[in-house]
Structures are given as structure tokens and as C-alpha cells.
Amino acid sequence: MTRPPPAAQSPSPPSPDRTRLPHGNGRSQRARRARGNGIALLLVVAGALLGWALPAAERHLPAPALDFDAATAQATLAAIAGGMITLAGFVVTAITLVVQTVQTMSPRLVAALGHFSRHLVLFGLLIGTALYALVTLSQVRGEHVPRFTVTIAVGLVLVDAVTVLYLLASLRHAVTGGGLARAVGIRLRQVVDGTCPAEAEHPPAPGPAVRTGTSVPVVRRGPPAVVLAVDEPRLTKLAARHDLHVQLLYAVGEFTGDGAPVARVDVKGELDPRTVRQVAACVRYGPGRTMEQDSSYGLRLLADIAIRALSPAVNDPATAVQALDHVEEGLVQLAGRPLGPVRLLDDRGVPRVSCPAPEWADFVSLALDETLLYGSSNPQVVRRLRALLDRVAAAAPEHRRQPLTERRDALDRLSDGALPDPLLRRVAARPDPQGLGGRSPSPSPAADG
Structure with a gap:
């Protein structure tokens, strides 16, 4: 088939640099992961502390509870502790199987979706309940039976069972291609709204920032990695405070190696090396891409x-x-939005950071x-x-x-x-x-x- 001559085509006009305000902080995914780990650890510690403190407080604060004798309370608490530990092992096995299934669709999906952080919270809840029952079991001595504390343990079993059923039901969507596509699609729409806002959602730029003087490269030192995210608010405020213009040379998602210049800083006078390090710290790296x-x-x-x-x-x-x-x-969401390279504006509407981006x-x-x-x-x-x-x-x-x-x-x-x-x-x-x-x-x- 003969190709039409170049003059017969109507190529898309080049997209001028779009402008928008900084979005996010470049750390939200790491913060979510740390928050999930912290909640799981907190549940485990809280279970042990409550199992130790509640029986002592119960002597001074009588409360309605189920009627247990010492033998029944000990048997109940032992059964709860063993059952929760067994159930925690089952949850770990289920998550492992789901991860293996997801990887058959794409090995990148597990890390990109961050789908399983809430299941770590469930694991913490189960282990916390087991510790609560074991520590409470040590407080059952002779005629002293902390009935209210044992009743709380029974209530926690109900909470754990409902939570396990809910999260296991959600896992069935994670093992299907349609469920994974839906999860990616939902996250994609959120990311597009943040990184490619509609034209009416950002103020017009007053013009390019003056970039006369010295151009200082920012060189990355470290093992080869992928650019995960940019802390846009911090970088923009840093550039405005020192009257700089920062041009990032790598787009988010691109691979970079040790010694590669990742940015160029334009400054009118001398640039403090400490400021160069602060600019470099605004770019985060990792072993693989994320959707952040x-x-x-x-x-x-x-x-x-x-x-x-x-x-x-x-x-x-x-x-x-x-x-x-x-x-x-x-694609429908992206079709009518400004795309391509973007300039980030400071509080006065002055472009401070230039970022490459796909067309x-x-x-x-x-x-x-x-x-x-x-x-x-x-x-x-x-x-x-x-x-x-x-x-x-x-x-x-x-x-x-x-x-x-x-x-x-x-x-x-x-x-x-x-x-x-x-x-x-x-x-x-x-x-x-x-x-x-x-x-x-x-x-x-x-x-x-």
C-alpha cells in the first residue's frame, strides 16, 4: 500500500507546555504502606496491652458480662487464641495464592495496585485478638474470673469473622482479569484528574520565568532505578524561595542510572550545593513503576x-x-485535556518547574x-x-x-x-x-x- 506524501497528512499541532498547580506530595503511596504497617502493629500491641490492663481495671469497674466460671473462661480464651492463630495462617495462604494468580496477568500489577495492604491490617487484627486472649488467660487465677474481659474476647471473634468474610469476598475480584482491570481503571481516573487536570482547573501562566545566568546540573547518585514520583509542592516552593527554575530531564516512570543528570537548575547567581541536594531529594526512585x-x-x-x-x-x-x-x-478522559510537557506554577502564578510528560x-x-x-x-x-x-x-x-x-x-x-x-x-x-x-x-x- 502506497503511503500518502507528508504534505497530504494533517499532523497534530505540537502541544505547548501546559501549566498547572503542584499536585500531591510524591509520598502518598509510601505513606499508605507505612500507615497500613503501623495500624497492623498497633492492633497487635493494643491486643496485648488490653489483655493485661482490662482484668485489673475490671475489679474496680463492674460491668455487665457473660457468666463464666474459671474453667469455662480458660477453655474459651484458649480456643479463641488457637482459632485466631490458625485463621491468620489461612489468610496468609489465601493472600499468597491471590498474589500468584495476579502475577500471571501481569507481574507489575501486585506492586502497582497496592491491593493487599488492608489484608496486613486484617492479619494484625487476628494476631492482636490472639494475644488479647492469651494475656487475658494468664490473668484467670483461682476465683478471679475477668468476665467482662472474656466477653470482649468473644465479641472480638465476631468482629474478626465479619472482617475476614468481607475481605475474602473482595479477593475474588482480585483473581479475575475483569476485577483487576476495574481496579486499575478506577486508579487511572484518579491519577489523570491529578496529573492532567482540565484546562479550566488551573490558572493561566503569566509567561515563562526568566532563566538567565548559571545552569547547574543535578546528578543522581545511586543504583539504577525508576523515577517513581516528584514531590511537586516541595520542589515548587523551593524554586520560588530561591528564585530558581528547575527543568526535570526524566519523566515519571523512566529509568535512570547512577551519575545521570536528572534535572537542570537555572539560577541568576551562585547556587548553594545544599539547595542542589534539596532539589535532588524531591525526586523519588524505586525498583519499578507505580501509578502514583x-x-x-x-x-x-x-x-x-x-x-x-x-x-x-x-x-x-x-x-x-x-x-x-x-x-x-x-482515553476518553484524556482526549479533551491538555497533555504533554507541563510547567508547575508557584503561588504567584510564575512557572518554576518544567516536567516532561507524554503527548x-x-x-x-x-x-x-x-x-x-x-x-x-x-x-x-x-x-x-x-x-x-x-x-x-x-x-x-x-x-x-x-x-x-x-x-x-x-x-x-x-x-x-x-x-x-x-x-x-x-x-x-x-x-x-x-x-x-x-x-x-x-x-x-x-x-x-
């Missing part, structure tokens, strides 16, 4: 789910269609190209892709439709080559939001543009 400030990584994970489902070993096009549902929502064509390629390649031989996936392209094209402005048109043309070529039977080609030519079995959407004038 990386909206393109959400599309990467959805594409992973789709292409794994389309592999010959799995052969599950219905799961690929479920992943494409959330790919479509993500619209990059998002489209990441979300669709691999699924186009591996799904072109399946009528269900082809139909779902056609419906996706039509809807995204209807939501996208005119200058952003060319990448979608290119994918539609590629889909036609790939599906025609992979489906030699005329019936299957005719079936695959129909857009269908359900893949197979759904109604044909009404053609949109925008989709034909």
Missing part, C-alpha cells in the same frame, strides 16, 4: 491484561474486552498498538476495538483524531489479513461495545472526521 503520578502506567497495565488474555496459552478474549472497556474510559499520540499508541497486533485475529476483540475507536474519536478534538484514524486503518489491514473467511471479516467489521452480542452503536459524525 504516572497515568501512562495505568494504560500499560490495562494493555498487559489485554494481551495476556489474548495469548495462546490463555485464549480469553472476553477478559481482553473487559480491559478495553477501561482503556476506552481512560496524546503516546497515550494512544501505548493503549492500543499491542492489542491491535495480538487481537486482530479475534472477531470479538476487533469489534470492541472498532467501538472504542469510534467513541474516543467522537470525544477527541479534531487535531487529535489522526492517531485514531491510523489505528482504525491498521485494524482494517490486520483483521483482513488474519481473518481470511468472508463471514468472519463481515462479523468483525461491525463495531460492538460488548465485543460479541451487543447492539451496534449509532454512527457518529465525529468518528468519520
Whole structure:
């Protein structure tokens, strides 16, 4: 097929640097993980302390309780402690099996979703209840039976049972491709709202900051790693306080090595080495990408789910269609928003930090190209892709439709080559939001543009 000459194409105009206020602090995922660990530890310690303190306080504060004698109380507390320890082991086994299942969809999903921090809290609750029962058991001596304390232990069993049932029920969604795609899609929408806000949500910039004088590189020292996040508020305030302009050279999600310059600081006079270290500390690194400030990584994970489902070993096009549902929502959300490099504004509206970021064509390629390649031989996936392209094209402005048109043309070529039977080609030519079995959407004038 002869390609049209460059003059016949209508490429998208280059996106000017967009501006917005700083978002987040670059530490929220680490804070959530630390909070989950802290709550689990607190529950364990609280169980031991309450088991020690309540029996002593009960002598002076009589309270209604179940009627236990010493032998019954000891048997009850021993059964509770043993049962909670056994149940904690069962929860660990269940989580391990779920992690192994999730990794078959994509090894990146477990770390990206942070799905299992709340199950650590459940583990702390179970072990805390076991410690509470064991410490209380040591307080049952002779005729002294802390009946109220034993009654609390029975109540904790009910709380633990309800919590275990609730969280185990939620795990069934984590072991399906559709459930994982839904979790990624929900998180993706939140990240897009923070990193790519609508144009009306940020003030206009008064113009580029003056960048005359010295340009100082910020060199990273440490093992090779991925840029996880940037503490945007801290970096912007630091640049405003010292009258700097910081240009980050790596986008969130990119890999960098030891000795690589990760930023450039423009300053009118001399720059204190301490300030350079503070700028470097605003960029966080880790062994793998996360979705904290990386909206393109959400599309990467959805594409992973789709292409794994389309592999010959799995052969599950219905799961690929479920992943494409959330790919479509993500692209529709991005279609009308300013994308590309971004300048962060300080409190006075002066651009202080320049950050590289993907353009619209990059998002489209990441979300669709691999699924186009591996799904072109399946009528269900082809139909779902056609419906996706039509809807995204209807939501996208005119200058952003060319990448979608290119994918539609590629889909036609790939599906025609992979489906030699005329019936299957005719079936695959129909857009269908359900893949197979759904109604044909009404053609949109925008989709034909």
C-alpha cells in the first residue's frame, strides 16, 4: 500500500507546555504502606496491652458480662487464641495464592495496585485478638474470673469473622482479569484528574520565568532505578524561595542510572550545593513503576491484561474486552485535556518547574498498538476495538483524531489479513461495545472526521 506524501497528512499541532498547580506530595503511596504497617502493629500491641490492663481495671469497674466460671473462661480464651492463630495462617495462604494468580496477568500489577495492604491490617487484627486472649488467660487465677474481659474476647471473634468474610469476598475480584482491570481503571481516573487536570482547573501562566545566568546540573547518585514520583509542592516552593527554575530531564516512570543528570537548575547567581541536594531529594526512585503520578502506567497495565488474555496459552478474549472497556474510559478522559510537557506554577502564578510528560499520540499508541497486533485475529476483540475507536474519536478534538484514524486503518489491514473467511471479516467489521452480542452503536459524525 502506497503511503500518502507528508504534505497530504494533517499532523497534530505540537502541544505547548501546559501549566498547572503542584499536585500531591510524591509520598502518598509510601505513606499508605507505612500507615497500613503501623495500624497492623498497633492492633497487635493494643491486643496485648488490653489483655493485661482490662482484668485489673475490671475489679474496680463492674460491668455487665457473660457468666463464666474459671474453667469455662480458660477453655474459651484458649480456643479463641488457637482459632485466631490458625485463621491468620489461612489468610496468609489465601493472600499468597491471590498474589500468584495476579502475577500471571501481569507481574507489575501486585506492586502497582497496592491491593493487599488492608489484608496486613486484617492479619494484625487476628494476631492482636490472639494475644488479647492469651494475656487475658494468664490473668484467670483461682476465683478471679475477668468476665467482662472474656466477653470482649468473644465479641472480638465476631468482629474478626465479619472482617475476614468481607475481605475474602473482595479477593475474588482480585483473581479475575475483569476485577483487576476495574481496579486499575478506577486508579487511572484518579491519577489523570491529578496529573492532567482540565484546562479550566488551573490558572493561566503569566509567561515563562526568566532563566538567565548559571545552569547547574543535578546528578543522581545511586543504583539504577525508576523515577517513581516528584514531590511537586516541595520542589515548587523551593524554586520560588530561591528564585530558581528547575527543568526535570526524566519523566515519571523512566529509568535512570547512577551519575545521570536528572534535572537542570537555572539560577541568576551562585547556587548553594545544599539547595542542589534539596532539589535532588524531591525526586523519588524505586525498583519499578507505580501509578502514583504516572497515568501512562495505568494504560500499560490495562494493555498487559489485554494481551495476556489474548495469548495462546490463555485464549480469553472476553477478559481482553473487559480491559478495553477501561482503556476506552481512560482515553476518553484524556482526549479533551491538555497533555504533554507541563510547567508547575508557584503561588504567584510564575512557572518554576518544567516536567516532561507524554503527548496524546503516546497515550494512544501505548493503549492500543499491542492489542491491535495480538487481537486482530479475534472477531470479538476487533469489534470492541472498532467501538472504542469510534467513541474516543467522537470525544477527541479534531487535531487529535489522526492517531485514531491510523489505528482504525491498521485494524482494517490486520483483521483482513488474519481473518481470511468472508463471514468472519463481515462479523468483525461491525463495531460492538460488548465485543460479541451487543447492539451496534449509532454512527457518529465525529468518528468519520
